[in-house]
Amino acid sequence: MTRYSALSVFRHALSGNRTWGRAWRDPDPKPYYDVVIVGGGGHGLATAYYLAKEHGITNVAIVEKGWLGGGNTGRNTTIVRSNYMMPGNTMFYERSMQLWENLSQDLNYNVMISQRGQYNLCHSPGQMDAARRRGNIMRANGIDAELFDRAEVQRRLPYLDYSEKARFPIHGAIYQSRAGTARHDAVAWGFARGADRHGVDILQRREVTGYLFDGGKIVGVQTNRGDIRAGKVALCVAGHSGHLTQMAGLRLPIETHCLQAFVTEPYKPLVDTVISFGAAHFYVSQSDKGGLVLGGDLDMYNSYAQRGGLPVVEHTLASAKALMPCVSRLKLLRHWAGVMDMSMDGSPFITRTPVEGLYLNGGWNYGGFKATPASGWCFAWTIAKDEPHEDNAEFTLDRFERGYQIDEKGVGPQTNAH
Amino acid sequence: MIRINCPVCGLRNETEFTYGADATVSRPAMDENEMKPWLDYVFNRTNPRGWHKEYWHHVQGCRQWLVLERNTLTHEIGACELAREVTE
Ligand SMILES: Cc1cc2nc3c(=O)[nH]c(=O)nc-3n(C[C@H](O)[C@H](O)[C@H](O)COP(=O)(O)OP(=O)(O)OC[C@H]3O[C@@H](n4cnc5c(N)ncnc54)[C@H](O)[C@@H]3O)c2cc1C
């Protein structure tokens, strides 16, 4: 496999770019793998990559029912940040941020990480106090955070609504300068290529429909195209976590909800950062092609449908206009939805399960894209060593029975409230 | 837009309602001392891909709590009853 470099781009250009090899193979499955990973999104691919790279476990397959990156990995709004304040979350997301910062070099694949900074706006004195507290916790953990007052936010983001008529007055913002965006497809492709280079088999268009059991232990998967035996089975199926654990007799503290995203027609450079509204669930950034990328709230009812309803379209666009009146005449170009694994405390799981042979990575809520590298890194560790790394030690299923929920928002056990 | 057939008000837009929760979980008896039934009640969900029984509140209408059957994969709407008339 060729290493990508300026020289290789130049050399292939000379031959009209007809000589590039494929970036990963499309192999037939072997009858047995040490680890079968279910789900070829960012998390599954990253898990395979780090299993091979960090732990030398290369007899691994990724089984994906559709195409790689076709789930939430290819549907998200690509915001990357590490501004978490609950013990258990803080250092996990910071590990992820640090992996992002060197990911293109590590993978030899440009994931287009752009640390353009992220503002979380505050619209009341109470929100400013909460932001100050969050910022202090971040800084105490060595993570960058700055608090800006209204005047400074207005200087930096002059196009927001600071008028007397603004529905939600802006009091200030908490800012993380290392936050930003990455190219979602490139993340899937980069990890796929990296895993494949280490010998991992990526098996697409193959749906897991059940498990092979030996006594109470899971020893493989059934798929719509034949059985595959495995030493360990690792789930990275996001919104389908409940469906796949149910086949193993396990109920999870997860419900599946649909989340939409929107892109406007291309526009001249306007938003050179990421802005999150503090008054409603809304955020905006601008893609390299010029489209404003908008995100909003869940549709609120459980859904596996991968398509959203119109009330949320209206709510999101109303939020956009309340925050940035200048966008009112932009047209939407596309919108779509993904199915989210919303957990009861809003935090994820990277853990062994009560079923022997079955490992779970899920419960990512709105925010699993930013977690992709650390999620793969920690899940690989957990699978290889049969115990968690300290950075995912709290992401267990039994935290609910122990009373150690990681509820970043403090809203209690209601999945659509996080 | 989902339209819900409220037994009191008839077919109304989803925006008049607030989604409540999974209607298949029920609270253990108050003298239940085992941890597991409480854990299942508060946190664990079947989360089906298909038909789901769920609470909705017709908050902008008759203000009744309803139990609706809805397909989570197709968004198809099934039977809808007043929650207080649903017996286990
Ligand atoms: C609209 C939207 C916006 C978002 N915005 C952000 C954001 O700005 N920042 C952020 O950090 N996060 C964001 N997220 C969340 C983020 O996208 C996800 O948490 C993350 O991508 C999950 O990655 P994954 O690999 O776990 O899941 P996925 O990419 O969904 O991969 C799971 C894969 O499993 C496969 N699968 C399912 N069932 C089976 C089966 N039975 N057999 C085989 N394969 C199966 C699916 O086909 C899928 O490809 C957003 C999500 C959405 C939907």
Ligand SMILES: [Zn+2]
């Ligand atoms: Zn009614």
